[in-house]
Amino acid sequence: MAVFDPFSPEAMAGRAKGAPQPMWVERVPVAVWVMAVVFLTMPAWAGTFWIFQVMGWSFILGMIALSLMFLAGYGGMVSLVQMTIAGLAGYMVAILGPTGTAAVSLGLPWYVYIPAAIVIAAAFGTLVGALAVRTDGIYTIMITLAIAAAFFYFTRQNYTIFNGYSGFNLVLPPALFGVDWRQPVPFYYLALGCAALCYGAVVYVARAPFGLALQGTRDNPRRMAALGFNVTAHRIFAYTFAGVIAALGGILLVWQNAQIAPGTAGLPAVFDILVIAVVGGMRRPEGAFIGAFIYVVLRTYSPDVLTAFGLSNERFKLLIGLGFLAIVFFSPDGVLGLWDRWRARARKRRDPLTGQPR
Amino acid sequence: MSMADTAAARLGSVSAGNALELRGVTKMFGALAAIADVTMTVRPGERRAVLGSNGAGKTTLFNCITGDFLPTSGTIRLFGEDVTAFPAHERIRRGLRRTYQISLLFTGLTVADNVYLACRGVSRARFSMLRPRRGDPLLIRAGELIEAVHLTPARDRLVSELSYGQQRQLEIALALAGAPRFILFDEPAAGLSPAERRELVAILTGLPTHIGFIIIEHDMDVALRVAESVTMMHNGRVFKEGMPAEIEEDAEVQALYLGDGSHAHG
Numbered sequence: 001m002a003v004f005d006p007f008s009p010e011a012m013a014g015r016a017k018g019a020p021q022p023m024w025v026e027r028v029p030v031a032v033w034v035m036a037v038v039f040l041t042m043p044a045w046a047g048t049f050w051i052f053q054v055m056g057w058s059f060i061l062g063m064i065a066l067s068l069m070f071l072a073g074y075g076g077m078v079s080l081v082q083m084t085i086a087g088l089a090g091y092m093v094a095i096l097g098p099t100g101t102a103a104v105s106l107g108l109p110w111y112v113y114i115p116a117a118i119v120i121a122a123a124f125g126t127l128v129g130a131l132a133v134r135t136d137g138i139y140t141i142m143i144t145l146a147i148a149a150a151f152f153y154f155t156r157q158n159y160t161i162f163n164g165y166s167g168f169n170l171v172l173p174p175a176l177f178g179v180d181w182r183q184p185v186p187f188y189y190l191a192l193g194c195a196a197l198c199y200g201a202v203v204y205v206a207r208a209p210f211g212l213a214l215q216g217t218r219d220n221p222r223r224m225a226a227l228g229f230n231v232t233a234h235r236i237f238a239y240t241f242a243g244v245i246a247a248l249g250g251i252l253l254v255w256q257n258a259q260i261a262p263g264t265a266g267l268p269a270v271f272d273i274l275v276i277a278v279v280g281g282m283r284r285p286e287g288a289f290i291g292a293f294i295y296v297v298l299r300t301y302s303p304d305v306l307t308a309f310g311l312s313n314e315r316f317k318l319l320i321g322l323g324f325l326a327i328v329f330f331s332p333d334g335v336l337g338l339w340d341r342w343r344a345r346a347r348k349r350r351d352p353l354t355g356q357p358r
Numbered sequence: 359m360s361m362a363d364t365a366a367a368r369l370g371s372v373s374a375g376n377a378l379e380l381r382g383v384t385k386m387f388g389a390l391a392a393i394a395d396v397t398m399t400v401r402p403g404e405r406r407a408v409l410g411s412n413g414a415g416k417t418t419l420f421n422c423i424t425g426d427f428l429p430t431s432g433t434i435r436l437f438g439e440d441v442t443a444f445p446a447h448e449r450i451r452r453g454l455r456r457t458y459q460i461s462l463l464f465t466g467l468t469v470a471d472n473v474y475l476a477c478r479g480v481s482r483a484r485f486s487m488l489r490p491r492r493g494d495p496l497l498i499r500a501g502e503l504i505e506a507v508h509l510t511p512a513r514d515r516l517v518s519e520l521s522y523g524q525q526r527q528l529e530i531a532l533a534l535a536g537a538p539r540f541i542l543f544d545e546p547a548a549g550l551s552p553a554e555r556r557e558l559v560a561i562l563t564g565l566p567t568h569i570g571f572i573i574i575e576h577d578m579d580v581a582l583r584v585a586e587s588v589t590m591m592h593n594g595r596v597f598k599e600g601m602p603a604e605i606e607e608d609a610e611v612q613a614l615y616l617g618d619g620s621h622a623h624g
């Protein structure tokens with residue numbers, strides 16, 4: 001089902017029925033197989049720092065950026081509130097579940113606090129969406145940014161629920177199936193699984209009626225209304241869907257760090273998600289993860305490089321900023337856009353009949 | 359006709375038996391009355407042509423009927439129900455459809471996706487997260503609509519790659535999706551070749567008889583061939599109503615249409 005494309009020429013012409021069908025495995029591109037094998041075997045040949053810190057963090061930031069990509073790429077709505085939704089989900093896990101800050105945390109069991117965190121965060125996303133979809137372009141950015149800023153200051157000042165400045169520590173994943181999910185290898189697979197799930201969901205939904213309709217409201221809202229679609233309702237529901245993805249990312253983030261504080265969803269983090277999505281490219285869901293990986297690698301290794309050149313390691317932000325500028329300047333549709341153009345050029349250089357390079 | 363009447367009767371007590379009923383509809387753009395105090399009724403299944411020179415307010419009239427714009431004053435009833443304050447999608451779900459004078463299509467999607475979206479828009483499960491299966495009735499229905507407007511060879515092409523005439527045909531397919539009861543065609547023949555015009559007339563005259571429509575058309579040939587009644591508009595007002603033959607013979611109309619419109623009715 002997932003690989004059957006109802007809009008492919010074969011399917012639409014009804015040809016798929018008669019002709020001998022390739023097995024679904026044969027229809028998955030080679031690149032996908034290669035990626036799957038690389039990701040699944042990575043703990044066998046990569047170090048624990050790499051799989052836990054670099055890859056784990058990339059998957060998490062990728063998921064949060066993916067929720068922005070879904071809204072911006074398919075819905076045309078640039079929301080700066082996705083990191084805040086992730087932060088709220090993380091906070092809910094800390095507030096409702098057991099943590100080292102026992103005076104504030106409620107210590108409920110995992111089967112209560114995990115679903116509750118996702119539902120609360122998605123509901124918050126829906127609410128923000130209901131406010132934001134009535135605005136356009138720069139105003140959507142401003143209203144979501146204002147909400148993100150308000151959330152940051154609120155968590156910093158509120159001690160009864162959010163424990164203010166210090167936040168929560170020792171926020172650990174439950175030891176389900178007797179596994180310590182914060183060990184590098186289990187955490188790697190957990191993050192990989194969640195990221196793959198979210199990625200697959202976005203790819204699938206993009207071609208389902210809801211996703212098609214969302215892209216319709218992006219390109220042509222007036223015609224969508226004239227076809228009987230409630231444009232506002234579709235946009236708000238897109239925020240709900242994106243909210244669930246961001247919430248999953250937020251829960252993993254709090255487990256990876258084992259703590260959460262106002263800075264987790266502070267304004268720098270909010271902007272980082274935007275930078276990641278733009279650098280990766282918002283046209284396809286892969287972009288979010290590519291952007292996140294680039295960001296994490298720069299963030300992790302640039303301090304070493306900088307100190308080697310005798311510069312302060314605080315300057316890594318300058319590197320990221322310059323990279324952002326370069327991408328926006330040379331390829332407004334991100335690394336993905338660069339890659340697409342390079343592929344198109346490579347294909348053009350081949351002989352159209354034989355497929356051989358000329 | 360009888361079919362439409364029973365359908366209208368089934369709608370219940372609100373139905374007054376008219377497909378469309380406008381009372382004193384006015385739309386102001388700043389100080390300009392694009393349409394002023396328009397009153398007209400159209401029976402179910404009736405086919406009406408709206409004529410008028412450029413800027414007469416014909417498209418604005420359509421925009422008010424479909425809810426693209428809310429009128430400044432007046433009431434609009436659709437199949438007996440007051441829809442004046444309804445958003446566009448609620449009116450569409452009650453069987454109203456329209457085409458646009460300037461094609462308003464999803465240029466980044468294929469013909470098949472465009473028509474599928476149109477079929478989805480007036481079905482339930484608009485929010486479905488599940489992809490359609492191969493035998494999905496809506497996919498089959500979309501295929502039939504594409505066939506009906508002779509676009510089957512182009513079904514998998516992107517709309518941006520279609521010829522102008524094909525885009526106009528697709529506009530019509532989108533308006534035929536679902537179970538339309540009343541359709542507004544905004545200059546569907548504009549820019550078409552004589553052969554394409556003949557095809558268009560065939561599509562319009564071939565519509566099931568219970569589907570009424572209003573067609574805006576500058577080409578009298580097309581308009582009078584498909585319509586049973588005519589409304590002439592001028593400067594935002596209804597200027598004349600009648601049978602095609604009456605309108606064709608009317609001296610004032612001829613002055614407006616054949617001569618220079620400006621001195622006919624200041």
Ligand SMILES: Nc1ncnc2c1ncn2[C@@H]1O[C@H](COP(=O)(O)OP(=O)(O)OP(=O)(O)O)[C@@H](O)[C@H]1O
Binds near residue numbers: 391392410416419
């Ligand atoms: N959105 C708008 N804002 C301001 N003025 C408008 C708008 N739409 C239409 N008008 C004005 O209203 C008047 C009627 O326009 P309308 O498009 O309804 O005319 P029309 O009869 O459809 O003309 P045509 O034959 O050229 O399509 C025109 O003077 C037009 O400039």
Ligand SMILES: [Mg+2]
Binds near residue numbers: 416417418459
């Ligand atoms: Mg017009």
